[in-house]
Amino acid sequence: MEVGFTVRTEMSVSSDVSFACFNFQYLTAVAISLDSGSSFSLIALKFELVFLQQLLVLFAAAIIPLTNFLFLRSDLLQIELEIQSFHKG
Secondary structure, three states: OOOOOOEEEOOOEOOOOOEEEEEOOOEEEEEEEOOOOOOEEEEEEEEOOHHHHHHHHHHOOEEEEOOOOOEEEOOOOOOOEOOOOOOOO
16 A cells, blocks of 8 residues: 655755654654665654644554655645655555
8 A cells, every 4th residue: 555745844854864853833743764765764743733633643653664755845834745655564
């Protein structure tokens, strides 16, 4: 099964960064990549917006083998979660 996500924030982080932490009013996202290639990463997401609360169940404290992840640039007015290309094994 293949699922994925892109977290858009006001910051830009390259895909080979081993640790990234973003803490905003409505979103807390922590990404720890144990390998810049295609290995396990720890993704912890906490959403406080009402329309995103159901996503907390899917993503909070999940350990997922990643094929790809990338934090993209945006602003605080538009925080989005997109299905992209994780590979859950």
